[in-house]
Amino acid sequence: MTPPPASSPLDEGHDRLPVLTLDMDGVFCSPFFGWNAGISSTFLDPDAPPRPASVPPAWLRRVVDPVRFNPRRPLPDARGALARLHEVRQLVVVTGRRSYPQWWLRRHGLLPFFDRIMVNEGPLRSPHYKLEALDLLGAAEHIDDDPRTAQLLAQRSRAQIYLRNWPTNRRAELDPRVQRVDDLHQLADILGAPRLDAPRLDAPRLDDPGR
Numbered sequence: 001m002t003p004p005p006a007s008s009p010l011d012e013g014h015d016r017l018p019v020l021t022l023d024m025d026g027v028f029c030s031p032f033f034g035w036n037a038g039i040s041s042t043f044l045d046p047d048a049p050p051r052p053a054s055v056p057p058a059w060l061r062r063v064v065d066p067v068r069f070n071p072r073r074p075l076p077d078a079r080g081a082l083a084r085l086h087e088v089r090q091l092v093v094v095t096g097r098r099s100y101p102q103w104w105l106r107r108h109g110l111l112p113f114f115d116r117i118m119v120n121e122g123p124l125r126s127p128h129y130k131l132e133a134l135d136l137l138g139a140a141e142h143i144d145d146d147p148r149t150a151q152l153l154a155q156r157s158r159a160q161i162y163l164r165n166w167p168t169n170r171r172a173e174l175d176p177r178v179q180r181v182d183d184l185h186q187l188a189d190i191l192g193a194p195r196l197d198a199p200r201l202d203a204p205r206l207d208d209p210g211r
Helices: 058-069 078-088 102-107 126-137 147-156 184-190
Strands: 019-022 090-094 116-118 141-144 160-164 178-181
Touching (some): 019 126, 178 184
Parallel strands (some): 019 141
């Protein structure tokens, strides 16, 4: 997990805002060809012990992850909506990826809106890793695109869980504690974020962890 950035006079009190955690792919990063196939509606038993993940070796991730992730584009609403959400929440990326996305976030001008970035560096599969991360952060809300993850988090975490709608997840019958949204601007409206004429460019930046 990256450390929080140094405080800025422009964002005095920002570190006292509630924490909103965001999955990355399918939430503000577009899947290839705009088709989100990497999600599941096969729910987990919330009381069963988590199964360990099959983790590729680090050398293979260094080769495969840039090819897999770097060409992707932000979703159309990403920059403006993240700017709005940053006004009312601390924003933390909690992604099931196992490599840090700073290069991609910086390339697309999204890095300034995030206070921390967490990737899955442990033995757990993505849903249970996110469950632990939300508890560690004391997150007030989380948004994901995966019904399996949203269902587990709604059942086991104290955060309000949002699911970003995709054609591939619309038929999932979810716990009533999961609230669906069509995009991040709708989430910003729900959380009372102001409408901005343009994204702020003076938001705090993360220290590069050198990964």
